[in-house]
Amino acid sequence: MAAAPTSSAAARRPHALLVPFPCSGHINPTLHLARLLHSAGFVVTFVSTEHNHALMRARARGGGEGFRYEAIPGGLSPSARRAHDYGFGVLRAVRAHWPGHLRELIARLNSVADDSSSSSSSPPPPVTCVVASELMSFALDVAASLGVAAYVLWGTSACGLSCGLAVRELRRRAYVPLKDASYLTNGYLDTPIDWIAGMPTVRLGDVSSFVRTLDPTSFALRVEEDEANSCARAQGLILNTFDDLESDVLEALKDEFPRVYTIGPLAAAMHGRVVDRANGHGGAAAGLSLWEEDAACMTWLDAQPSGAVLYVSFGSLTVMSPDNIAELAWGLAESRRPFLWVVRPGLVAGGINALPDGFVSETKDRCFIAEWCAQEQVLRHRAVGAFLTHSGWNSSTESICSGVPMICWPGFADQYINSRYVCDEWGIGLRLDEELRREQVAAHVEELMGGGGGRGEEMRRSAAKWKAMAESATANGGSSYVSLDKLVEQLRLETE
Known part of the structure; x- marks a missing residue:
């Protein structure tokens, strides 16, 4: 057995403190990176709210030696967690409460590391680097x-980052804010925006949901602009993508930022490289969720034919109107195909009870409705043939890694540009109108999943191609594998 490291050796061990925005879509890619750094020998401190901290500690089954969770008061009441604008409520609370607490946490960790009289048998080494997700730019200033x-760590698409960087110019050229409400429906959102480097075919409406505003002081649009531009204050930019997927826009970003590390898709990289250490830590990382997952859905999938099931999920923040939930439900019913639908608490007022009368009885022999599920496992299941998604970046890349084509219904932030690329650039998806219609839902499901060739068959072939490219990027010697090695090497240098 190897000898325990000396105190001087421990002090030189790199210590990464990771600070994700405390919502599921940001926590998961940051946690994947944390596991990758830990497997490379880093001490890791993973920071979240007290609420999330309790859930993560309960469900992660331990992180192994050198992996620690730290909680910061989130400033959110339980009622605020159920609010319609939960994401922005979290952001305001984090900005108000976290900077001082984060400064105190880093100072405390470093004082323990420097205190030779500490009662701790193995105090952590000093924090040598901070990795903050997007929306947490104050952490750059604290560091x-x-x-x-x-x-x-910009956990969303490179295209989404480039669109955020373009907001300042959109303001300067008076594209936004919109002049009046008619601009939402008169075709103005189809205006070409052909000057974003590496993205010559983008339309105004693709840039973000936040351009759909009449308010010159829009908080959401200001956040998007500020957070994208804050990347210039970091020593390096880490992207959850791979070179072949967004090659043109990545070339443009590499001209703007001196150190860009494309290490994604992070879920695939983590599965391929994390060593299963103490307490089964690799598997725990992959399965960690802030919601209780319904394992019974996997048993249901086991009983379905290969490629027959439509998986439907809109992530952790989407809120649907009663009209849209009804149109979606009847569209799924009219498709006549088996489906697994995640109806999480908060998706629609009333939850599963808001589904239209007669829907459950009509579809009960070919549907499974869950409050939450292990999405990566679902998408990798042989029975899943398509994914109806909100086009969040985690969902998009997980679908790409699984070779599953998509039906896209974007509604928030970068989901519009993600959907644009999924459907028009990568050829692996169909897009639904913003106001759902049951006829279009059923038609898209049939086109994507039906036999007889046509566009659906072409998209399935394209999805298989992109899956192979993602696997190649994260395999030994692939572009993301090499980029991750370079990132680890650079972060080690921060200890010197």
Whole structure:
């Protein structure tokens, strides 16, 4: 057995403190990166709210030696967690409450590391680098004030980042805010925006949901602009994508930022590289969720024919109107195909009870409705043949890694540009109108999943091609594998 490291050796061990925005879509890619760094020998401190901290500690089954969770008061009441604008409520609370707490946490960790009289048998080494997800740019300033290197993990698409960087110019050219409400429906959102480097075919409406505003002081649009531009204050930019997927826009970003590390898709990289250490830590990372997952859905999938099931899920923040939930439900019913539908608490007022009368009885022999499920496992299941999604970046890349084509219904932030690329650039999806119609839902399901060739068959072939390219990127010697090695090497240098 190897000898325990000396105190001087422990002090030189790199210590990464990761600070994700405390919502599921940001926590998961950051946690994947945390596991990758830990498997490379880093001490890792993973920071979240007290509420999330309790859930993660209960469900992660331990992170192994050198992997620690730290909680910061989130400033959110239980009622705020159920609010319609939960994401922005979290952002305002985090900005108000976290900077001082984060500074105190880093100072405390470093003082314990420097205190030779500490009662801890193995105090952590000093924090050598901070990795903050998008929306947490204040962490860059906290790190800089303490003399600690800071990096940004931009967990969404490179295209989404480039669109955020373009917001300032959109303001300058008076594309936004919109002049009046008629601009939402008169075709103005189809205006070509052909000057974003590496993205010559984008329309105004693709840039973000936040361009759909009449308010010159829009908080959401200002956040998108500020957070994208804050990347320039970081020592490095880490992207959850791979070179072949977004090649043109990545070339443009690499001209703007001196250190860009494309290490995604992070879920695939984590599955391929994390060593299963103490307490089954690799598997725990893959399965971690802030919601209780319904394992019975996997048993149901086991009984379905290969490629027959439509998986339907809109992530952790989407809120649907009663009209849209009804149109979606009857569209699924009219498709006549088996489906697994995630109806999480908060998706629609009333939850599963808001589904239209007669829907459950009509579809009960070919549907499974769950409050939450292990999405990566579902998408990798042989029975799943298509994914009806909100086009969040985690969902999009998980579908790409699984070779599953998509039906896209974007509604928030970068989901519009993700959907644009899924459907028009990568050829692996169909897009639904913003106001759902049951006829279109059923038609898209049939086109994507039906036999007889046509566009559906072509998209299934394209999805298989992109899956192979994602696997190649994260395999030994692939572009993301090499980029991750370079990132690890650079972060090690921060200890010197």
